Amino acid sequence: MASSPKTKRAASNQDRIRSLLGQYGIGIVLIIMMIVIAIMEPRFMTPGNIINVATQISINGLLCYGLCLCITTGGIDLTVGAQLALTSCIIGQTMTNMQWPAFLSILAGVGVATLFGFIDGLLIAKFNMFPFVVTLSMQLVIRGLSQVITGGRAVMLTNDWFTGIYSNKLMGIPMPIIIFVVVTIIMYLMLHWTKFGRYIFAVGGNVNAAIASGVSRFWVIVGVYTISGVLAGLASMIYTSKTGSAQSNIGVGYETDAIAAAVLGGTSFAGGIATIPGCVLGIFIIGLIYNGMNMIGVSSYYQSIVKGLIIIGAVMLDMVMNRNKH
Amino acid sequence: MKKTVLMGVLGAAMALMICGSAFAEDTTEVPAEGVTYEADVNGDGKIVVGYISKNFTDPFHAPINARAQEYFDQAVKDGVIDEWTGLLDGETDANKQIDRAADCISKQCDIVIFLPAEAEASDPALVQMADAGILVIEVNSKSASCDEKAIAYVGSDDVEAGNMLAQWVVDNCPDGGKFIHCNGILGNSAQIQRTEGMHEIMDQHPEFEMVGDFDTKWDGNLAADAASDSMSKYGDELVAIICDNDGMSSAAQKMCNDNGREDIICIGVDGVEVPLQMVQDGSMKATILQDGVGQINGAISIVESLVKGEAFDPAPVIPFVLVTQDNVADYIQ
Numbered sequence: 001m002a003s004s005p006k007t008k009r010a011a012s013n014q015d016r017i018r019s020l021l022g023q024y025g026i027g028i029v030l031i032i033m034m035i036v037i038a039i040m041e042p043r044f045m046t047p048g049n050i051i052n053v054a055t056q057i058s059i060n061g062l063l064c065y066g067l068c069l070c071i072t073t074g075g076i077d078l079t080v081g082a083q084l085a086l087t088s089c090i091i092g093q094t095m096t097n098m099q100w101p102a103f104l105s106i107l108a109g110v111g112v113a114t115l116f117g118f119i120d121g122l123l124i125a126k127f128n129m130f131p132f133v134v135t136l137s138m139q140l141v142i143r144g145l146s147q148v149i150t151g152g153r154a155v156m157l158t159n160d161w162f163t164g165i166y167s168n169k170l171m172g173i174p175m176p177i178i179i180f181v182v183v184t185i186i187m188y189l190m191l192h193w194t195k196f197g198r199y200i201f202a203v204g205g206n207v208n209a210a211i212a213s214g215v216s217r218f219w220v221i222v223g224v225y226t227i228s229g230v231l232a233g234l235a236s237m238i239y240t241s242k243t244g245s246a247q248s249n250i251g252v253g254y255e256t257d258a259i260a261a262a263v264l265g266g267t268s269f270a271g272g273i274a275t276i277p278g279c280v281l282g283i284f285i286i287g288l289i290y291n292g293m294n295m296i297g298v299s300s301y302y303q304s305i306v307k308g309l310i311i312i313g314a315v316m317l318d319m320v321m322n323r324n325k326h
Numbered sequence: 327m328k329k330t331v332l333m334g335v336l337g338a339a340m341a342l343m344i345c346g347s348a349f350a351e352d353t354t355e356v357p358a359e360g361v362t363y364e365a366d367v368n369g370d371g372k373i374v375v376g377y378i379s380k381n382f383t384d385p386f387h388a389p390i391n392a393r394a395q396e397y398f399d400q401a402v403k404d405g406v407i408d409e410w411t412g413l414l415d416g417e418t419d420a421n422k423q424i425d426r427a428a429d430c431i432s433k434q435c436d437i438v439i440f441l442p443a444e445a446e447a448s449d450p451a452l453v454q455m456a457d458a459g460i461l462v463i464e465v466n467s468k469s470a471s472c473d474e475k476a477i478a479y480v481g482s483d484d485v486e487a488g489n490m491l492a493q494w495v496v497d498n499c500p501d502g503g504k505f506i507h508c509n510g511i512l513g514n515s516a517q518i519q520r521t522e523g524m525h526e527i528m529d530q531h532p533e534f535e536m537v538g539d540f541d542t543k544w545d546g547n548l549a550a551d552a553a554s555d556s557m558s559k560y561g562d563e564l565v566a567i568i569c570d571n572d573g574m575s576s577a578a579q580k581m582c583n584d585n586g587r588e589d590i591i592c593i594g595v596d597g598v599e600v601p602l603q604m605v606q607d608g609s610m611k612a613t614i615l616q617d618g619v620g621q622i623n624g625a626i627s628i629v630e631s632l633v634k635g636e637a638f639d640p641a642p643v644i645p646f647v648l649v650t651q652d653n654v655a656d657y658i659q
Contacts, residue, residue, distance in 0.1 A: 041559070049558040056551050143383075152388030154573065156600040158607075167584035243546040243577040245600040249383035250547070294540065294555040303541045 026264055026281045029314045033285065037292040044295050051174065055166075057287035058176035059084075059242075061280075062235040063258035064265075065187045066117075066228030068279050071262055072191075072204045073224050074271035075131030079120060080232045080258060082142035084251030087113045087236035089146040092155030092246020095162065102162040110233030116142055117229020121222035146248040154247040157240060165241035176238050183231070188276040200224060205272025260311050261286045285314060365632040367436045367459050372408040373633060375401075376430035376438035378451070380466065381418040384544075385573065385598040387441070390466070390618040394439065397626050406633060411435065420447030427451035431458045437632060438462050439625050440476075442469040445515035452476060461632065465625045466618065467515045478640040480624035482616055484516050487595045487646045488523020490614050494648065495534070495566040498591050498611065502533025503565030506556050508542040508549040508578065508594075510570035520570045520595060528568075537564075544570070546577030553578040553592075557585055569594035572601035572613045579610045597649055602658045605649055615647040615657055 038045045063080045070077040087109035095105035116138065123134045157163055168175050191197040202210035203220045211217055240246050265282030267274040289310050293303050365373050375398060379391050391413050398410040411433055416423040420443050430438050431454065438460050442448035449469040455462050456475035464476045472479050495505060507524065510517035528534055538556055542548040549569055556564050567582070567590060569575035575594030582590040588609075594601065597615030604610035624642045631638035649657055 043559050046558065049555075052554050052558045056554065059547070147382055150388075152382050152385065152391065154385035154598050154600045156603045158603075163580070239547055242550055242581075243573075244580045244604075245546060245573065245576065247383075247385050247573070249381070249385075250545070290551065291555055294538065294552060295559055297538060299539060 029317050030281050030285050033288055041295045053287050053291045054177045055174045057283050058180040059235045059239050060257050060261060060286060061180050061283040062183055062231045064261040064279055064283050066231040067258045068262040068267045068274050069224040070228055071267050072200050072274040073221060074204050077228045078135040078255050079139040079142055081251035081254040082139040083113045083232035084236040084239055084254060085248050086142045086146040087233045088240040088246040088250055089149045089248055091240050092157060093149050095159055096155050102159045106237055113233030114226055114229045117226045121225030125218040125221035150248050152248055154245050157244050163241050163244050166238055191276055201272050257286050264314055365436050367461060368434055370434060374435045375407050375410040376435035377411055378414045378423055378426045378440045379416050380441040380443050382415050386596045386618055390622045393619050393622050416443055418443045420444045423448045424451045427455050435460055437629055440464050441466045446470050463625045463628055465621050478628050480621050480642055482644050482646055484519035485523035487614055488520040489527050490646055490648060491568050491593050492524045492527030494593050494612055495568060495591055496531055499565045504535050504537045504560050504563045505566035505568060506538035507536060508540050508552055508569040508574045510544045517570050524568055542574055546573045549574035550577040550581040553581040557587060564590060566591040572596045576601040576604050583609055602654055605654045606658055612648060612650045615649045617644050620644045
């Protein structure tokens with residue numbers, strides 16, 4: 001029996017809703033979290049605190065985008081925490097101890113992070129080495145280099161322009177939010193609107209098919225790890241500006257939050273699946289976990305447990321809501 | 327191509343190892359000048375000193391390690407001792423420190439300077455060295471069986487540091503108010519004792535209310551976030567931020583100052599470069615200096631006494647110092 005146009009339209013609407021839920025169901029988790037925290041602590045929803053959260057998530061946000069690209073190609077980048085330390089040390093050493101102009105110091109720091117990202121990509125793509133092994137080893141090299149540069153000492157940053165990167169505002173909006181939004185737009189356009197973005201999905205989804213279709217696996221892999229390096233360098237610039245101090249022991253374990261945000265946002269470890277809007281939601285969830293626990297006043301002894309359980313719960317809820325897709 | 331690169335990488339690694347061992351051999355060639363010291367516990371005719379650091383990455387430990395390196399390199403050259411292990415990296419990890427302790431036993435060390443990462447978890451390192459007959463001097467913090475197994479402890483009283491943190495807040499906020507506490511890594515002995523010391527004083531002052539006890543892991547970034555969250559929540563009611571170290575207090579103070587809240591008192595412990603400079607330029611009122619170099623100098627002086635067969639004080643206490651604008655010039659490098 002042929003279905004009526006009305007029935008077809010209803011089925012199509014259902015598919016559309018299911019598809020939207022599939023892609024952005026984690027957004028509902030975010031909204032639930034916001035409501036729960038706001039009920040427990042009404043001051044959570046003040047504009048000041050919302051801007052505060054958006055400012056705080058910028059560092060993890062930039063790291064998350066880099067991880068998202070690497071994971072989408074079927075890899076991982078474990079160097080991002082160490083990259084934070086190295087870029088910070090280079091910026092501190094050149095700006096404070098060698099009196100370089102702030103812009104040049106940033107360029108040097110981000111440039112070195114980019115170079116290490118490129119080397120990671122080169123080792124993975126050229127020699128077919130496992131991304132986990134390459135980046136695990138490389139983070140030791142990078143962390144060691146940052147110790148050599150500073151001798152383990154902290155370097156103070158006094159340049160007002162540089163320290164203002166975190167605290168200054170443009171039309172009332174803190175600079176880290178502006179940087180984060182600009183990077184988000186660039187990443188969205190790159191991943192979802194360009195040929196390079198489609199190649200990333202192709203390499204992660206089915207590398208043999210991608211190669212057969214004429215995609216250069218080498219340049220895609222090198223490209224995503226280099227971009228991850230650039231983003232880690234920029235994140236370090238914000239971090240160093242925020243604390244006003246460059247030191248080699250920062251960023252330990254920061255890759256964990258970045259990976260968690262990417263995975264919460266729907267990035268698949270199987271490769272080939274990711275969305276930038278999904279990552280944005282994941283980044284906000286991670287930021288809200290920290291901010292929400294601080295606002296509610298969860299004891300520090302329980303914060304780690306709560307964080308882990310919320311991540312597991314959010315992913316499970318997402319899976320339940322999108323049962324068909326999974 | 328792959329093989330060539332692989333050979334190149336392995337070759338470079340081997341060359342580095344050979345260079346490293348060549349440097350190590352240089353130190354062993356220095357003669358003991360035929361003098362037998364009481365410190366030669368294993369009777370092999372050589373005085374070998376080990377040094378197990380807490381880590382190489384923390385700015386507080388950098389000058390401690392640098393001082394040890396400078397002294398023992400010179401001591402070997404001068405023939406005061408025969409060998410030393412160089413700086414062994416404990417990586418702030420009890421497991422790694424226990425491994426380094428085994429290395430010291432294998433190297434037949436007579437004396438080991440040990441900076442425990444953890445009170446309980448690092449203790450097996452001390453126990454196995456002491457059981458092997460090594461004279462262990464603990465520095466900076468005590469492991470669980472320090473009083474029974476180590477021959478000396480040179481350090482500061484972290485409970486006293488906690489008292490000083492709280493007293494500074496009490497003295498500078500006479501009307502009381504809300505404050506938050508930023509912890510080091512939970513379970514670390516310095517975190518536990520400084521927190522204990524802080525509570526000893528603050529609990530006697532009902533005009534103060536602790537409204538947040540954050541797991542900030544010695545991390546300035548997390549302390550800055552805790553500061554901005556608390557300013558957002560409590561506004562003008564927030565009067566102070568007490569931190570277990572001053573890497574966190576300086577980051578928290580910068581966050582407060584950037585938000586026009588220079589009135590919030592932020593204070594922490596250690597006296598590393600950045601907080602000292604902030605005290606000097608007036609952007610932070612005070613910090614508590616832990617004299618790390620003084621602590622390692624105390625340990626060095628015990629090693630010298632052992633080598634000479636002289637008596638020494640087994641528990642010298644290096645006091646914490648409140649650093650304000652009045653005396654910061656004495657401590658800043």
